[in-house]
Amino acid sequence: MSLAIVCTLIIINSQMSCSKDNTTQIKKDTIYKCSPNIQGLWEGTYTVGAGQGVPAGTQFYFSFSIYPGGKLSYKSKGYYNGSAEYINFADGTWTLVGTQFNFNVITINFPGGGAQHTQYGSATFNANDFTLSNGTVTDPAGGSATWTMTRVN
Numbered sequence: 315m316s317l318a319i320v321c322t323l324i325i326i327n328s329q330m331s332c333s334k335d336n337t338t339q340i341k342k343d344t345i346y347k348c349s350p351n352i353q354g355l356w357e358g359t360y361t362v363g364a365g366q367g368v369p370a371g372t373q374f375y376f377s378f379s380i381y382p383g384g385k386l387s388y389k390s391k392g393y394y395n396g397s398a399e400y401i402n403f404a405d406g407t408w409t410l411v412g413t414q415f416n417f418n419v420i421t422i423n424f425p426g427g428g429a430q431h432t433q434y435g436s437a438t439f440n441a442n443d444f445t446l447s448n449g450t451v452t453d454p455a456g457g458s459a460t461w462t463m464t465r466v467n
Contacts, residue, residue, distance in 0.1 A: 352410050352439055353380050356446060358463030360390065366457055367393045374398070376461050378417075378446075384408055386417050394425035404433065415439045415446055431455050437463075 360376040362368055374391040381387075386408040394400035406419030415437045421430045437449035449461035 352408075352415065352465075353382055354465050355379055355467040356463040356465050358446070358461060360449075360451065360459040360461035362393075363458040363460070368398065372398075376463065378408075378463060380408055386419065388419060392425075400425055410439060413439045413441075435461075437461070 356378040358376055359373045362370060362372045362374070364370045366372075372393075374393075376390045377388060379387045379389075384407045385405075387403065387405045390402045391398065392400050392402050401423075402421060402425075403423050404419035404421045406417060408415065408417040410416075416435070418432070418434045420432050424430050431453050432455075433451055433453045435449060435451035437446040439446055444465035446461075446463040449463070450458065451461060452458045
């Protein structure tokens, strides 16, 4: 037999022993469940408690910038020297354990001079509607407030 005939027979034989598999393959997708991200810009209001320069129940603007690595800064309006438009700033740290959000800050421009104030607080984080609710903030030098916020970015 010639080499051409042997090659032809091998090709024909290999074609006859193969069959097409008509099974359907199901594509599997991977779904990643990420932890709710609390980082970003949050805005809301705080409600003044008793013993402040304005009547208890007065509300002011309050916002957090929550950064990666546990850093936080806040901006709020407050009452000082006859004006309810004074803007306060503070920097500090935050933690989130489950739904429990906690923070500690030191003011950077507390009105009236003197030492800056350390403040601490907490709230409940809701990952479904991106809210911080039931918030409290306390200034050991005097004063407390309640607050709520919504993530805006």
